[in-house]
Amino acid sequence: MSREIVIPGEHVGSNPHIMGQNVYAMDGQVYSAVMGIKNERDNEISVVPLNGKYMPVENDTLVGIIKSEKFSGYEVEINSFYTSFASKKELRDPLKVGAIVTCKVTKVNELNEADIGFVRSMGDGEIVMVNPSRVPRIIGKNNSMLNVVKNGTGANVFVGKNGLVHVSGGNTELAKETLLRINEHAHVENLTLDTQKFLAVKTGGGMPSSEGSGMDDHSSDHNNYRDNNYGSRGGFGGQRHGGFGNRGGFGGNRNGFGGGRGGGFRPRNNFRSGGDRGFSGGNRGFGNNRTFGNARNNFGNNRSYDNDSSSFDGGRNYNDRGGDFQQRPRRNFGDNRGFDNNRRFNNNDSFDQNSGFDRRKRFPRDNRNNANDDPDFE
Amino acid sequence: MAKEKAKQKTETKTQTEGKEWWVDSKGKRIDGRSVNDLREIKIKAGVLPNADGSCYLEWGQNKVLVSVHGPRECLPKHQANPYKATVRYNYRMATFSVTERKNPRPGRREVEISKVSGEALERAIFLEKFPNTAIDIFVEVLDANAGTRIACLTAAAVAVADAGIPMRDLVTGITVGRAEGNPLIDLNKHEEDAPDAVDMAVAFLPNNKEVVLLQMDGEMSSKEFANLMEMAAENVSKVYELQKAALKESVLSKVPEQIPGMDEVEEATAPRSMESMSEEEQEMMKPRDPMAFHGHEFEEETTKIESKPAKKGKKDPKKVEETVDEDSGEDYSDMERDAYDGGNQ
Numbered sequence: 156m157s158r159e160i161v162i163p164g165e166h167v168g169s170n171p172h173i174m175g176q177n178v179y180a181m182d183g184q185v186y187s188a189v190m191g192i193k194n195e196r197d198n199e200i201s202v203v204p205l206n207g208k209y210m211p212v213e214n215d216t217l218v219g220i221i222k223s224e225k226f227s228g229y230e231v232e233i234n235s236f237y238t239s240f241a242s243k244k245e246l247r248d249p250l251k252v253g254a255i256v257t258c259k260v261t262k263v264n265e266l267n268e269a270d271i272g273f274v275r276s277m278g279d280g281e282i283v284m285v286n287p288s289r290v291p292r293i294i295g296k297n298n299s300m301l302n303v304v305k306n307g308t309g310a311n312v313f314v315g316k317n318g319l320v321h322v323s324g325g326n327t328e329l330a331k332e333t334l335l336r337i338n339e340h341a342h343v344e345n346l347t348l349d350t351q352k353f354l355a356v357k358t359g360g361g362m363p364s365s366e367g368s369g370m371d372d373h374s375s376d377h378n379n380y381r382d383n384n385y386g387s388r389g390g391f392g393g394q395r396h397g398g399f400g401n402r403g404g405f406g407g408n409r410n411g412f413g414g415g416r417g418g419g420f421r422p423r424n425n426f427r428s429g430g431d432r433g434f435s436g437g438n439r440g441f442g443n444n445r446t447f448g449n450a451r452n453n454f455g456n457n458r459s460y461d462n463d464s465s466s467f468d469g470g471r472n473y474n475d476r477g478g479d480f481q482q483r484p485r486r487n488f489g490d491n492r493g494f495d496n497n498r499r500f501n502n503n504d505s506f507d508q509n510s511g512f513d514r515r516k517r518f519p520r521d522n523r524n525n526a527n528d529d530p531d532f533e
Numbered sequence: 534m535a536k537e538k539a540k541q542k543t544e545t546k547t548q549t550e551g552k553e554w555w556v557d558s559k560g561k562r563i564d565g566r567s568v569n570d571l572r573e574i575k576i577k578a579g580v581l582p583n584a585d586g587s588c589y590l591e592w593g594q595n596k597v598l599v600s601v602h603g604p605r606e607c608l609p610k611h612q613a614n615p616y617k618a619t620v621r622y623n624y625r626m627a628t629f630s631v632t633e634r635k636n637p638r639p640g641r642r643e644v645e646i647s648k649v650s651g652e653a654l655e656r657a658i659f660l661e662k663f664p665n666t667a668i669d670i671f672v673e674v675l676d677a678n679a680g681t682r683i684a685c686l687t688a689a690a691v692a693v694a695d696a697g698i699p700m701r702d703l704v705t706g707i708t709v710g711r712a713e714g715n716p717l718i719d720l721n722k723h724e725e726d727a728p729d730a731v732d733m734a735v736a737f738l739p740n741n742k743e744v745v746l747l748q749m750d751g752e753m754s755s756k757e758f759a760n761l762m763e764m765a766a767e768n769v770s771k772v773y774e775l776q777k778a779a780l781k782e783s784v785l786s787k788v789p790e791q792i793p794g795m796d797e798v799e800e801a802t803a804p805r806s807m808e809s810m811s812e813e814e815q816e817m818m819k820p821r822d823p824m825a826f827h828g829h830e831f832e833e834e835t836t837k838i839e840s841k842p843a844k845k846g847k848k849d850p851k852k853v854e855e856t857v858d859e860d861s862g863e864d865y866s867d868m869e870r871d872a873y874d875g876g877n878q
Binding site: 160162163164165166177179181186188189190191204205206207208236237265266267288336339340342343346349352353355356357 | 585586603604605606615657659663664665666694695696697698699700701702703738739740741776777780781784785787788789792793794795796
């Protein structure tokens with residue numbers, strides 16, 4: 156079916172029961188409401204608009220520009236009817252006027268005013284303003300068009316649903332030019348092929364492929380965004396790795412494996428399940444640090460050293476062996492041993508093989524773990 | 534303009550010996566048109582890049598430029614309507630648009646035309662979709678010769694459609710009238726000034742011929758009136774076709790410019806298919822499993838990481854043939870908004 160351009164009021168169908176977007180019915184006939192492209196299918200008649208302002212929709216990922224600073228937050232321009240407000244409390248770093256941010260629409264009211272959340276700065280780069288209605292075409296099926304632009308220019312391109320595109324790195328100028336070209340000719344057939352040829356001639360290289368690597372692209376991270384942004388730190392020896400997204404990841408919170416450790420650190424088995432499920436991760440074993448009602452402690456890895464359980468409503472630790480609940484700071488700096496890291500008695504014994512029972516009680520006169528030298532032992 | 538008139542008068546003097554005339558015995562008018570002919574109309578949509586929608590229209594000697602901004606936040610706030618958008622139509626004539634300089638300050642005529650035309654468009658636009666906003670329509674007449682308000686309204690409808698604002702239908706207008714007893718379509722300045730002239734401006738929603746603007750200047754019988762309304766309804770479709778053509782042309786005329794070298798590039802550098810690559814290259818070309826962990830070495834007992842089957846982007850080698858041609862016009866679902874989940878994967 157070829158792409159037919161329709162204007163407002165043009166007749167597009169006769170079955171009002173299968174109306175889709177941007178059409179209306181009158182006297183049993185269906186007419187287009189906007190200027191756009193008719194999309195007639197068996198189960199739906201709709202019109203894809205070629206123009207129009209951005210209408211905020213919940214959960215959309217947008218690119219915004221900080222317009223001004225208020226006392227408690229920033230006014231963010233999102234290319235819609237109104238600007239949105241980003242509260243300073245939610246932000247990690249202060250932003251400047253003119254900064255480019257990415258954000259997510261959390262709520263839209265009946266006046267189309269959008270509340271935004273998860274505001275993150277995008278760093279360096281330039282903004283290209285395209286038509287919000289044409290964003291799907293700029294992304295393309297399976298990101299084909301976007302990949303062509305990225306592969307052809309080597310630039311990082313992040314397309315916000317509101318029509319603002321952040322471009323950085325690579326051949327930024329060419330990327331901008333290409334995006335504007337796609338935007339203007341969004342209705343043309345075989346535009347991806349045309350864009351590939353255009354970039355091939357402009358860069359003097361080959362035709363950029365429309366396949367993406369999927370690896371270095373973090374721009375989808377917002378889709379799986381969870382409240383706990385700290386999961387994005389840590390990980391193995393540093394930042395996020397590959398496509399983990401912002402879930403707990405392997406390193407869990409903060410320290411992670413690589414950070415500040417040296418060798419001799421043995422990660423627990425079962426990364427896969429650990430990373431996926433956060434708290435109820437694979438490092439269960441028996442008697443590992445299990446805590447109930449305490450969200451902080453177990454992301455991915457059941458670490459024992461940074462679980463200061465006493466800071467959360469009592470911080471109960473269920474000791475597998477003893478079966479009793481107690482409240483104590485954990486001191487296991489060593490490996491995640493397989494059994495009973497939370498012991499009822501002095502945890503400093505976990506380093507050596509004498510764990511499992513209280514040496515001091517057993518061997519009162521043993522000088523090995525001299526209680527007097529131990530600052531933690533009262 | 535004055536010269537033109539004088540020229541025409543000298544031409545016609547031969548026919549009627551110095552007397553002014555409007556329609557001669559053969560049914561021809563002063564400018565050679567017949568009673569049912571429109572003046573020449575040219576419409577171009579999307580001419581102002583800074584406006585959300587725009588249109589330039591020439592109707593006979595009239596030249597009109599319209600820009601539309603909106604829907605945008607309605608300021609001052611007391612003008613905002615919490616249930617629907619507010620249409621603010623601004624009709625202005627340039628000082629040089631008429632023979633005698635027009636005072637730029639909007640007079641009663643401008644205010645009236647603005648009000649009436651704005652209300653006509655309100656009937657067409659889906660205002661309830663944009664509560665609390667304003668749709669600003671700025672209409673500038675650059676050259677005036679009778680029938681400007683209709684020319685402006687016709688152009689404004691095109692501009693609003695160009696802006697992507699949802700409408701029930703375009704608004705199309707036409708002037709009809711009477712000069713020296715003859716019912717005429719599309720009067721020009723000379724005919725308007727006839728002694729018994731009646732000038733009527735009508736605007737319709739072309740689909741069901743709903744009247745959204747009707748103004749008359751003069752005196753006539755109800756029969757004449759009914760006759761003129763008939764004539765208007767018949768002839769308005771000619772204007773509508775021109776509006777439609779202009780809007781479609783504004784889209785279709787945008788063809789991507791072919792820079793030199795684009796035709797040869799395709800064969801030379803098409804991405805190779807998977808089959809033509811060696812084993813090793815195929816291995817490399819496969820998208821890496823994002824869950825697989827590499828780059829950091831651990832000491833003993835690192836459990837072997839089982840890689841999950843790669844999720845996105847991995848195609849069956851057999852399917853990858855040529856360069857992407859998924860948008861060969863088959864399916865326009867790639868333009869649909871909801872087809873994309875975030876999009877930037």
